Amino acid sequence: MIVYLNGQFLPLEDAKISVLDRGFIYGDGVYELVPVYHRQPFRMPQHLARLQHSLDGIRLANPHTAAEWAALIGELVARQPFAHQGVYLQVTRGVAKRDHAFPQDVAQTVFMMSNPLATPSAEQVASGVAVVTAEDNRWRRCDLKTISLVGNVLMRQLAADAGAVETVMFRDGFLTEASASNVLVVIGGRIVAPPKDNLILPGITYDAALEFARDAGLALEVRPVPRAEALAADEMWLSSSTKEVVAVTTVDGRPFAGGAPGPVFRKMHALFQQKKPQPS
Ligand SMILES: Cc1ncc(COP(=O)(O)O)c(C=O)c1O
Structure with a gap:
């Protein structure tokens, strides 16, 4: 399975992050799940608007424009062998020495994966x-x-x-x-x-x-x-x-x-x- 981590598409087994990532230490991040039918995202602009709302709510800058997100999601979708997908994307406040207050000048961690969309039977x-x-x-x-x-x-x-x-x-x-x-x-x-x-x-x-x-x-x-x-x-x-x-x-x-x-x-x-x- 090909996933996305910080600028790279790579096999799931090779996607690694630091144990100091604030997502791991504090749950300090936000996520979205975009449903994809026949390789077409459903209501992506609305999901990206909600992502912005969540990021604003935790005072974290959005690492990508909507156009960049759309391109990344499109590429991830194209790399999966199945047509109906649930694209999971997550942004955390990055890797820093453990301290509750926000770190300065730390890049966000961006992770995306896509699984088969499990709609009700x-x-x-x-x-x-x-x-x-x-x-x-x-x-x-x-x-x-x-x-x-x-x-x-x-x-x-x-x-x-x-x-x-x-x-x-x-x-x-x-x-x-x-x-x-x-x-x-x-x-x-x-x-x-x-x-x-x-x-x-x-x-x-x-x-x-x-x-x-x-x-x-x-x-x-x-x-x-x-x-x-x-x-x-x-x-x-x-x-x-x-x-x-x-x-x-x-x-x-x-x-x-x-x-x-x-x-x-x-x-x-x-x-x-x-x-x-x-x-x-
Ligand atoms: C707590 C909670 N409420 C509602 C929803 C439904 O939101 P959406 O329709 O955007 O998937 C979700 C989605 O996962 C959720 O986690």
């Missing part, structure tokens, strides 16, 4: 997936896509321990998101999405879903969602660059929303399949 689309729920105990800058993911890792493990795919979180009685996905619900035929504030990642797939819904004339509303309303909703969906949209049909071990994906989900899933990049 036909079975998951048809039957939905299981989630567990938990109180959101992460920090209050969940809008930044930082590599410091131990809070999300612990949340995801709760789901893994229960044989579920995700952990849906609530903070102070309101729905936030899941460990690596956004969460949308459908109430009385209307899609209801929590606002993109500092408590959730501004999902590119969340935005795509709301845009597709608006264009198709589906009713939607962006507002805080109380826990009781979320857990009594007619439908619940997860959205992410790898999951696209998938319906939740089991919550905390009990059937949810009749135990089958609902009609609004089926519409949204069909819209998503139409709108994502097609073979060129």
